[in-house]
Amino acid sequence: MGNRHLVTRERAGTGVTVTLTGTGREAITGIHPGLDAAVRRHFTDRLSAREIETLDAVLRRL
Structure with a gap:
């Protein structure tokens, strides 16, 4: 890639x-034309801004 x-x-x-x-x-x-929308619908739309920041911090450590 x-x-x-x-x-x-x-x-x-x-x-x-x-x-x-x-x-x-x-x-x-x-x-995958619907990928962005699906990720938003199933993941990021369900999280608050603070939860997204926490998830980002955790994923960066991995």
């Missing part, structure tokens, strides 16, 4: 942070 410029990788402490690029987001949306 990195070779296709769909993600970027950055060293982060002892790990690596992988971030979806704009091109990567377009590729995923093209493959």
